[in-house]
Amino acid sequence: MSLRLRLTILYSALTGGILLIFGVLVLFLVNFLLVSQMDDTLVQTYTNLLKDWRVGPDGKVTRGVMSELNLTANISYQVWDQQGRLNFSSPNLGIFNKSLDPIGYQSNVPVYHEAYISPWGHLRVLTIPLEAGNRPVGTLQVAASMIVVDAARQALLKIIIITATASMAFAAAASWFAVRQALSPLSAITESALQISHADDLSQRIPNRGSENDEVGRLISAFNETLGRIEHTFASQQRFLADVSHELRTPLTVIKGNVDLMRRMKHMDEESEESLDSIEDEADRLTRLVGNLLLEAQAESGKLPLHFAPVELDTLLLEVFKEMHILARDRVKLRLTEIDQIVVSGDRDRLKQVFINLISNAIKYTPRGGEVYLSLGKVGENARLIVRDTGQGIAAEDMPHIFERFFRAEKSRTRTKVGGFGLGLSIAHWIVDHHGGRIEVDSAENKGATFCIYLPMLKNQ
Numbered sequence: 001m002s003l004r005l006r007l008t009i010l011y012s013a014l015t016g017g018i019l020l021i022f023g024v025l026v027l028f029l030v031n032f033l034l035v036s037q038m039d040d041t042l043v044q045t046y047t048n049l050l051k052d053w054r055v056g057p058d059g060k061v062t063r064g065v066m067s068e069l070n071l072t073a074n075i076s077y078q079v080w081d082q083q084g085r086l087n088f089s090s091p092n093l094g095i096f097n098k099s100l101d102p103i104g105y106q107s108n109v110p111v112y113h114e115a116y117i118s119p120w121g122h123l124r125v126l127t128i129p130l131e132a133g134n135r136p137v138g139t140l141q142v143a144a145s146m147i148v149v150d151a152a153r154q155a156l157l158k159i160i161i162i163t164a165t166a167s168m169a170f171a172a173a174a175s176w177f178a179v180r181q182a183l184s185p186l187s188a189i190t191e192s193a194l195q196i197s198h199a200d201d202l203s204q205r206i207p208n209r210g211s212e213n214d215e216v217g218r219l220i221s222a223f224n225e226t227l228g229r230i231e232h233t234f235a236s237q238q239r240f241l242a243d244v245s246h247e248l249r250t251p252l253t254v255i256k257g258n259v260d261l262m263r264r265m266k267h268m269d270e271e272s273e274e275s276l277d278s279i280e281d282e283a284d285r286l287t288r289l290v291g292n293l294l295l296e297a298q299a300e301s302g303k304l305p306l307h308f309a310p311v312e313l314d315t316l317l318l319e320v321f322k323e324m325h326i327l328a329r330d331r332v333k334l335r336l337t338e339i340d341q342i343v344v345s346g347d348r349d350r351l352k353q354v355f356i357n358l359i360s361n362a363i364k365y366t367p368r369g370g371e372v373y374l375s376l377g378k379v380g381e382n383a384r385l386i387v388r389d390t391g392q393g394i395a396a397e398d399m400p401h402i403f404e405r406f407f408r409a410e411k412s413r414t415r416t417k418v419g420g421f422g423l424g425l426s427i428a429h430w431i432v433d434h435h436g437g438r439i440e441v442d443s444a445e446n447k448g449a450t451f452c453i454y455l456p457m458l459k460n461q
């Protein structure tokens with residue numbers, strides 16, 4: 001649920017809640033006042049009635065001439081004697097001879113009670129036991145119709161419900177627009193931040209169109225400051241990577257040169273030969289790692305120029321095949337199964353790097369005795385290089401990540417001694433992508449891996 005919707009619901013619920021509490025209080029107060037007024041009228045009526053009355057020898061209660069009453073239409077009364085006979089009642093009750101409040105009638109203390117008596121409807125009845133010299137002689141019931149009170153209560157309830165609903169709707173609409181107004185700078189920030197992230201350009205900043213001192217302005221400043229720091233750190237990291245890899249290339253070349261020199265020396269025993277092989281292997285591996293590091297640093301900082309020219313992929317593949325044969329030695333069988341003459345437009349050195357990265361990975365992640373197959377053919381308008389191995393394969397959960405920078409599958413990190421930086425595939429992906437091609441991979445754990453590269457061929461082949 002969006003923040004806008006949540007705030008709108010909160011504001012309208014608050015408005016509705018406050019109005020409802022207020023309405024219920026008003027309802028109670030009005031009800032209390034109306035009922036009190038009604039009770040006052042009942043008390044007044046019974047006081048007038050009891051001004052002059054007497055009990056006859058037969059136990060009947062009679063009214064004296066003194067008790068003149070000015071009864072309004074909604075007030076009625078009944079006087080019952082101790083034998084339960086209705087002695088007299090107000091004229092508006094006519095021949096009605098049942099108690100106005102059968103429950104209150106049972107009481108032997110004065111009591112107010114509400115009763116529903118047909119045909120009079122809702123009544124408020126005051127029941128007072130009559131006594132003569134501490135001796136009960138009968139019961140007086142004075143009743144007032146509650147029709148007006150009920151109508152007033154209902155009207156008030158309706159007004160409260162309509163007002164609360166209308167206010168809630170109004171509060172919802174008002175807060176929906178107000179919140180949009182208030183949050184619109186945040187949407188703009190999100191938009192800018194996403195643009196920066198999609199463009200992979202840390203030099204961009206979020207423009208501040210409002211005040212710099214309000215909450216949003218401060219958020220933008222803080223965000224821009226963070227971006228600045230990230231940009232600085234990132235640039236230093238790229239510089240460091242580029243410098244280190246550059247500096248490492250020279251000593252590695254010197255080591256390789258000296259190994260060559262030593263090989264040419266006479267009197268080399270078998271052990272020395274093996275040591276030299278091992279030094280050369282490690283120097284080659286380090287050269288590949290350093291090469292990848294340098295490429296990654298350059299690609300990241302946008303300083304990896306691609307020099308496009310026609311490239312004969314078959315010749316390039318044969319060249320890499322020969323170099324990789326040395327790497328595979330007799331540990332893994334490297335086979336070239338198919339090779340077509342294909343020319344693409346590309347940067348030869350970079351494409352060579354892609355071939356080396358894929359084939360050296362296949363050799364690296366295939367145990368002794370395994371096989372690596374290479375084939376180069378045409379598929380429609382594209383050249384397709386397939387590198388297939390019979391090695392450890394890639395687990396399904398690692399598949400989505402293998403082209404990410406510095407990603408190394410758990411198994412590769414823990415079980416294989418051959419270390420890498422997790423850069424080979426991300427560089428290969430970057431280069432192929434910038435040649436208008438694509439890389440696909442198909443693999444399962446312990447079932448080997450197959451990498452396919454598609455590159456657009458030059459026309460007329």
Ligand code: ADP
Nearest residue numbers: 361362365393408409412420421422423424425
């Ligand atoms: P690394 O330097 O670790 O080889 P890469 O970017 O070349 O880095 O490869 C990333 C990860 O992909 C490797 O760590 C490995 O887990 C997996 N991977 C790449 N190629 C293969 C392959 N042919 N067989 C099995 N796993 C592979």
